[in-house]
């Protein structure tokens with residue numbers, strides 16, 4: 001393509017934007033549209049005079065108006081519908097509105113309400129967003145992707161095949177599309193990925209969800225999910241198109257199922273700059289909150305025993321990240337693995353469970369003889385035998401952490417660390433109010449979905465939304481060739497340092513009431529701090545392809561913040577240059 005085409009690069013220091021659209025095309029472009037905020041000069045210049053009423057609003061006035069409309073709706077799913085429409089109309093207004101109301105709106109546009117929106121996708125569908133790739137037409141992958149721009153036009157892709165959406169299983173094409181859009185939305189909101197430079201990709205490989213397959217309105221392929229060679233060939237074709245045509249784009253895998261998530265990550269992480277949010281993003285946020293909780297209670301990671309309940313994609317990702325962290329304390333690989341215990345649907349993973357467990361799970365297998373006389377399918381008995389410091393739930397089993405279980409944890413720990421991480425809210429292994437009640441308010445709790453404070457106790461959201469935006473933006477900043485384990489560990493350390501517990505003096509009893517992680521209100525500043533740490537680690541490891549980047553943390557943070565797209569209107573000047581990017 002010609003070099004004079006419009007490229008949305010990080011142009012935050014410019015006061016004007018070159019706009020190649022006019023009339024209906026302009027007003028229908030969610031990237032360029034300003035709605036009632038077009039000035040009279042812009043209305044004249046872009047042929048909009050007959051398309052808009054005469055008054056020009058400010059962005060603040062538009063925020064006020066849309067917040068009123070949003071507030072008129074009482075049902076969370078209707079609020080989600082409203083926000084989806086707003087995003088499709090005017091991205092600047094959408095992100096400005098969410099940024100102003102983070103605590104209220106993140107649960108609407110992300111977990112948990114997005115889970116309901118996904119379940120109802122084909123019935124509530126109004127307008128498509130993002131790219132759809134179909135396993136029946138692998139030869140079309142390149143052309144379909146190129147509708148959204150060429151290699152200079154994209155920084156970040158979120159891709160899902162919809163198999164393991166949150167804790168609600170296969171949600172077909174709707175799950176694949178909307179979970180990718182929700183994650184991409186947070187990349188823009190929290191880490192400033194330009195909305196025209198991010199792409200949500202839905203891979204439609206069929207569905208095993210009977211409700212969808214029998215719904216006449218279901219919009220995806222109704223055949224059973226394709227697996228095995230044909231699935232991997234399709235994925236390989238997609239990844240090779242990215243490698244050839246979008247070599248600098250960072251790829252974020254989301255909600256792939258257990259059989260494929262780790263395999264795809266292992267296969268492609270040295271080939272394409274990519275990471276899996278459920279494995280590595282979750283591993284990072286949970287290790288960070290665990291480190292903060294241990295530090296506050298004067299314990300160390302090498303002295304801890306961790307029990308992971310639900311050894312799927314997230315559970316094994318968390319376990320692996322904790323192992324990586326234990327290694328940084330000088331433990332051997334064997335010692336590190338020995339500190340982590342995993343339970344899956346057949347009970348504690350022990351050597352004799354080999355035929356029912358996958359190779360990733362078997363890394364944590366314990367010797368059967370060490371559990372003689374213990375019913376390894378009973379969580380309570382396993383806890384009594386191991387006496388873990390920390391219990392982590394990623395099982396999708398609502399209520400699995402019963403009163404007896406939590407009290408058993410408390411029996412062996414003055415301050416047990418309990419993380420019920422399954423999403424959405426209805427899948428949580430326990431609710432914080434119960435956990436606190438059953439432990440005389442001593443447990444250190446953080447949950448996957450948002451929960452309200454319990455009296456004076458603040459419940460941190462132990463969700464990968466605190467890690468993936470920083471990991472992704474760090475990688476985009478240096479146009480990384482790879483996202484290394486060191487970059488993920490840099491995220492862990494940066495996030496653990498941001499825990500509000502660090503601001504307390506030793507033995508300050510308020511510890512349990514400040515929350516283990518920063519509040520959602522702080523998610524944007526946390527993400528830039530993490531991005532800077534991740535970028536610096538990538539440079540140190542020789543994984544950057546950008547020349548002349550700062551290696552000093554505060555300089556890098558300034559650069560990251562400058563590069564972050566912010567929702568504000570700029571003056572438009574007319575452009576006749578060709579463009580290829582999404583509008």
Ligand SMILES: NC(=O)c1ccc[n+]([C@@H]2O[C@H](COP(=O)([O-])OP(=O)(O)OC[C@H]3O[C@@H](n4cnc5c(N)ncnc54)[C@H](O)[C@@H]3O)[C@@H](O)[C@H]2O)c1
Nearest residue numbers: 166167282310311312313314344345395422423448463464
């Ligand atoms: N908080 C976060 O940031 C975060 C991140 C990722 C995933 N999650 C949540 O964690 C849950 C799991 O996600 P995933 O991607 O790992 O899914 P997954 O399907 O890969 O894993 C779930 C695992 O739980 C196991 N399981 C099912 N029933 C069980 C039982 N009765 N006892 C023990 N194990 C059982 C399954 O066999 C599977 O291995 C979901 O609810 C998801 O929303 C939270």
Ligand SMILES: O=C(O)C[C@H](O)C(=O)O
Nearest residue numbers: 111166167278423463464
């Ligand atoms: O999407 C979330 O809220 C976190 C996580 O990626 C999940 O799958 O639950």
Ligand SMILES: [Mg+2]
Nearest residue numbers: 166254255278
């Ligand atoms: Mg996920």
